[in-house]
Amino acid sequence: MAETTQAEAAPTEPQARHVIYCGVCTLPPEYCEFGGTAKKCKEWLEKTHPDMHERLYSEEAITASLSTLSVDAQKRAEKDAKKKEAKAAAAESREKEAREQAMVYIKRVERNKRKYVTAVSGLEAHGMDLKKVAKEFGKKFATGSSVTKTASGGEEIVVQGDNSDDIFDWVVDVGGVPEDNVECIEDKKKKSAG
Amino acid sequence: MFKKDISAGAKSKVKSSVQRAIRTKIVETYPLLAPHIDEIIPKKSQLDLLKLPDRVSLYALDNTPLFWQHMDDPIIPHLRVIHQFPQCFPRIGIDRGAIRFVLSGATLMAPGLTSAGGRLPDEGGQLKEGDIAVIEAEGKEEACLVGQLRMGTEDIKEKKKGVVMDTGHYLGDGLWKLNID
Numbered sequence: 036m037a038e039t040t041q042a043e044a045a046p047t048e049p050q051a052r053h054v055i056y057c058g059v060c061t062l063p064p065e066y067c068e069f070g071g072t073a074k075k076c077k078e079w080l081e082k083t084h085p086d087m088h089e090r091l092y093s094e095e096a097i098t099a100s101l102s103t104l105s106v107d108a109q110k111r112a113e114k115d116a117k118k119k120e121a122k123a124a125a126a127e128s129r130e131k132e133a134r135e136q137a138m139v140y141i142k143r144v145e146r147n148k149r150k151y152v153t154a155v156s157g158l159e160a161h162g163m164d165l166k167k168v169a170k171e172f173g174k175k176f177a178t179g180s181s182v183t184k185t186a187s188g189g190e191e192i193v194v195q196g197d198n199s200d201d202i203f204d205w206v207v208d209v210g211g212v213p214e215d216n217v218e219c220i221e222d223k224k225k226k227s228a229g
Numbered sequence: 230m231f232k233k234d235i236s237a238g239a240k241s242k243v244k245s246s247v248q249r250a251i252r253t254k255i256v257e258t259y260p261l262l263a264p265h266i267d268e269i270i271p272k273k274s275q276l277d278l279l280k281l282p283d284r285v286s287l288y289a290l291d292n293t294p295l296f297w298q299h300m301d302d303p304i305i306p307h308l309r310v311i312h313q314f315p316q317c318f319p320r321i322g323i324d325r326g327a328i329r330f331v332l333s334g335a336t337l338m339a340p341g342l343t344s345a346g347g348r349l350p351d352e353g354g355q356l357k358e359g360d361i362a363v364i365e366a367e368g369k370e371e372a373c374l375v376g377q378l379r380m381g382t383e384d385i386k387e388k389k390k391g392v393v394m395d396t397g398h399y400l401g402d403g404l405w406k407l408n409i410d
Contacts, residue, residue, distance in 0.1 A: 051268060051313035054371065062400050063312070063371040069332045070401060108326050115329060 055084060065091055068116065071123035137161060139212055142220045143199045153198045156191035161212050165190055168210075176201065230283070230299070230376075230396040231403035232334040238280035240409070243288070248276050251288065251304070255296065258303050258361065261317040269295060269310060279409060292409050297398065302377060303361055308398060308405060311363055311372045318363040318375075319356055321382065322348030325367045331374050332401055337364065337394040339385045349382050356382045362394070374399040 056063060059079045060070035064087060067076035080088040137160030144152050155172075159165055165182045169192045173180035178195040185191050194202065199219050206212050243251070252270055256263045270276065270290060279287040279294075287297045294307045311318060323331065324346025331337060342349055346367035356362055358381045364374035376397025385393060398404050 051265070052315070054309070054312040060401070061406065063369075065369045065371065066328075066332065066373065066400055069329050112326070112329060 055087065058083065064088075071116075071119040073116070073120065134161060135213075135216075137216065139206055139210075139217045140220055141199050141202050141206070141217065142222050143197055144222045151197035153194045153196065153202060154191050155194070155202055155206075156185065156189060158192065158206070158210065159190070161210060163210060165192055168192060169194075172198070172202065172205075175205070230285070231398060231405075231407075233403055235282055235403040235407060237287070237407060237409050238282075240277050240279050243276040243278050248274075251276070251296075255304055259306075259317055262314065265314050265317060269314075281404070281407075287404070287407075289409060294404070294407065294409065297404065299396070303359075305361055305375055305377070305398065308372060308375060308400060311375060315363070315365075315372060318372075319350070319354065319360065320363045320365050320372070321350065321356070322346075322365045322367060323373075328366045328369075328373065331364065331366075331399055334399065334402060336392050337374065337376075337397070339380070339389050339391050339393050342385055342393060343389045349386060358384070364394070364397075371400075 054063060057067050057070075057076050057079060059076045060067055060072050062070050064076065064080050064084070067073055067080070070076060077088070077092060080091070137157060139155065139157040139161065142154040142156070144154055146152050158168055169180045169182050172178075172192060172194050176194060176196065176198050178198070180192060180194045182190055183193050203217055203219060206217050207214050248270070252266060255270075256266055262269075274290055276295075277289045277292075279289055281287050281297070283299070285297055285299050288295050288304075293309070295310055296304045296306050298304045306318070321342060323337070323341040324344045326344075326346070327337070327341030331341075341347055348365075348367075350356065356378055358378055360378050360381075361375065362378050363372045364376075365372050374394070374397050376394045379392050379394055380388075
């Protein structure tokens with residue numbers, strides 16, 4: 036039985052070509068030179084797929100690819116590539132900096148004497164999808180958890196119940212946010228009429 | 230079309246009858262793909278439909294995007310699918326100088342195809358306006374762009390000017406980088 040199924044499966048099976056994609060810019064490696072991170076891509080390829088690296092970056096391949104362009108076009112392309120690379124590098128460093136500065140605030144808001152809600156804001160700056168994280172919190176703590184718009188125009192996650200310590204741990208461990216960038220705030224609602 | 234990074238909207242399961250219709254539609258559009266369709270979309274699989282901005286719907290299987298469609302335009306395969314079965318699609322080639330423009334999302338213009346490095350089909354395999362074409366690049370193995378032609382290949386040869394493809398899916402665009410999970 037097993038034999039017959041195998042025999043049948045064999046011809047229909049692997050016809051899809053397996054294509055290697057660059058681990059840095061996700062393009063097929065031959066297109067890395069247009070991606071803006073050419074240098075990093077080259078290093079990556081050399082490390083992970085040395086045979087392919089040899090084929091793509093050999094002397095002949097480079098001269099062959101360059102000879103088809105006029106000198107003028109070559110120069111322009113080179114200039115363009117450099118500009119793109121600089122842009123990509125700048126964007127990366129800027130993003131890193133923004134990430135380092137971005138704070139996550141975990142706010143405990145008193146709702147009703149002994150009842151609290153926990154509001155978490157600032158997660159989106161660390162590349163998290165608020166909706167998904169909210170769902171995760173809801174599952175983890177078995178409480179209601181939702182994404183709400185704040186008065187200042189941003190969005191925050193509101194979790195029912197006082198989960199500030201647990202959320203702090205989650206943000207640091209799972210979310211990968213440095214501990215210094217997370218702050219717990221206690222917010223007591225002042226009620227004028229008791 | 231996907232110049233900006235995009236994020237997927239709601240994800241929903243495709244009805245099996247609709248999935249069958251999609252399969253036949255794909256085979257109809259790309260007859261050469263018929264022997265491989267079972268490998269791309271197995272009969273018993275469950276496709277997902279994702280809504281993308283600009284009325285584009287994306288069909289995905291197990292979190293790998295397979296095909297996308299703008300409103301009721303023809304279904305267009307994702308470039309990763311094309312890389313797996315390059316021989317199943319009508320292909321034309323562009324010269325080296327055009328690659329960097331294509332990869333930054335410019336509209337594809339006729340001179341990139343008619344110059345020495347470009348490649349257009351001969352008499353037999355002419356493509357008409359509105360056909361889906363896969364664009365390959367001179368000196369490269371993999372395809373870099375796919376989309377709907379704005380001009381028939383015969384016209385391109387004749388006029389050697391003008392827009393050939395203005396909305397397509399190219400390497401490194403929003404759809405390529407789209408991460409669904």
